[in-house]
Amino acid sequence: MTIQQEIGFAKHLPTQLHRKAAKKGFDFNLMVVGESGLGKSTLVNSLFMADLYPDRRIPDALDMGNGNTVEVEANTVEIDEHGVKVRLTVIDTPGYGDRLNNENSFEPIIKYINDQYNSYLCKESGINRKNIVDTRVHCVLYFISSLGRGLKPLDVAFMKALQDKVNIIPLVAKADSLTAKECEALKETIRQKIADHGIQIYDLMPVDDDPSLEDPEYVKEISSLRASFPLAVCAAQDVQEVNGRQIRARRYPWGSVEVDNEVHCDFQKLKTIIIHHLEDMIERTETMHYENYRVQCLMNKGLRQPDKEILVLPSDDILQKERELQATEKKLREMEKQIENMKFEMAKQASRSNLDSASIITASSVEEKE
Ligand SMILES: Nc1nc2c(ncn2[C@@H]2O[C@H](COP(=O)(O)OP(=O)(O)OP(=O)(O)O)[C@@H](O)[C@H]2O)c(=O)[nH]1
Ligand SMILES: [Mg+2]
Incomplete structure (x- = not known):
């Protein structure tokens, strides 16, 4: 595997974690959620699989029956970069929104997340706690339609249902259908709605109270990433030849949208966030979201009435x-x-x-x- 094909986990992990991770390996689980047809499956394939298996033909969404994802599907790849082992699991979920009654759309997704917490809790209270495989969802990429005017009520309800359970990164899907001006306006509307509804999205690792103590490059990167939220992405699985270069792009009669080109969309920024903030997302899952679940479970086992919305009892x-x-x-x-x-x-x-x-x-x- 050449340097360009690496994802970059090893380069961006602090030395301490690097050494520990190198020995043991660690798990990172990423889930995609959103309305049907927004390009979730295409994005996850472009995000990692094509990088890892440049020679492998990843079936196009249209190759697989009608292309719809019909059930929660987890695929794991083991990455070994400079001795750092990452077990990366991408969890693809069925799109919602194309039914008259979307009430139950939440169920399989929330159930999957709870089931992973639950199984972790059981393994943790068992005898052999040394080699627990962590299947807890560390990050949800939440897809918002670029055709709407911000957030739909279902988006609000979905993100509210997820916010206490996982780190949410909101994305504007299929951003290639928007002009730069339209894209910025839509982002602003979404930011406003997220604030109005008090939705908790993943806040990038905060810089030090006194920014002069931080590496100026880091402060600059965080500010630029924060200002780009929600990230406007587009994806393509096919590698095309554009101006003599082999790149992933969507080709239109009037030109090409290059997936990795920062001027065209925020795909690269998304990759940067996942790679640079992976450790932080794992830590927040452990200390905030899983801890919430654990406490709720303990309360449920006799001390107090269960919280109906959050809890799914162990079977x-x-x-x-x-x-x-x-x-x-x-x-x-x-x-x-x-x-x-x-x-x-x-x-x-x-x-x-x-x-x-x-x-x-x-x-x-x-x-x-x-
Ligand atoms: N214009 C545009 N089309 C895209 C993009 N990403 C995917 N598509 C196309 O959109 C269609 C649906 O893509 P999928 O990846 O199957 O969408 P999905 O969200 O997984 O759909 P479900 O599994 O039904 O939830 C396919 O024809 C893709 O080629 C994008 O960034 N821009
Ligand atoms: Mg799909």
Whole structure:
């Protein structure tokens, strides 16, 4: 694999994490959510798969039946860059919005996210906690239509349902259908709506309170990325020849939209965020979102009434397994105690027999002297 084909995880991880990750490897799970036909499957394929497998033909959305994603589908690729192992899982979800009643569109997505927290919680309370594969969703790319006038009520409802569970990065999909001016206006409307509805989106790692303490390059990068939210993306799977260069582009009769060209869309910025802020997203998932879930679960197990909206109870067989694990752990602890007791008894006996032989020796030496 040549340098250009690398995704860049290794280069941007702090040395400490680099060394740790190099040894163990770590998981990063990225989910795409949004209305049907906005280009979710195409984007995730362009984002990583084509980089990793330049020679592999990734089926076009139209090659696969009618192209729709019909169920939550997770694909994992193992990336090894300069000894840093990343297990990257991309979770593609079915688009919503094309039904009259979209009430249940949330269900499979929220269920998937909760199920991963739940299984992590169960594994964490089991005996073997060392090699847990982390399937928790660390980031959701939320696709907003470029044809609308901002956020639809369903977008608002969806993002509100997700905001306490995952880091959301909002995207304007198929940005190639907008002029630069239209794109900026739509971004502004979306930013305004997000603020009006109090929706929590992923806030890039904050710079130090005193920006002069930070690396000026870093401060510049964060400010530029923040100002670009929601990122306007377009995607294409096919590699085209544009001006003698092989690039991913959408070709139109009047010209080409280059996916990786920063002037044409924010695709590169999205890649930068995922790569540079991966560690931060993993940490926030652990310390904020998973912690919320864990606390809710604990409260639900008897202390308080469950929060109906957030909680999905562990299923009966998972609870049963958890009970079995706890029983095994208890037995092990009892056995350990018994072994400790036996050791103690043996040591006591040994010291007693030592004492006895010592007193015999002393007695016999007294006799000898006499
Ligand atoms: N103009 C334009 N078309 C795109 C873009 N990305 C994808 N498409 C096209 O849009 C259509 C739908 O793309 P998909 O990737 O299947 O969309 P999806 O969001 O996964 O759809 P569902 O699986 O039904 O939710 C395909 O014909 C793509 O070629 C884009 O950035 N711009
Ligand atoms: Mg799809």
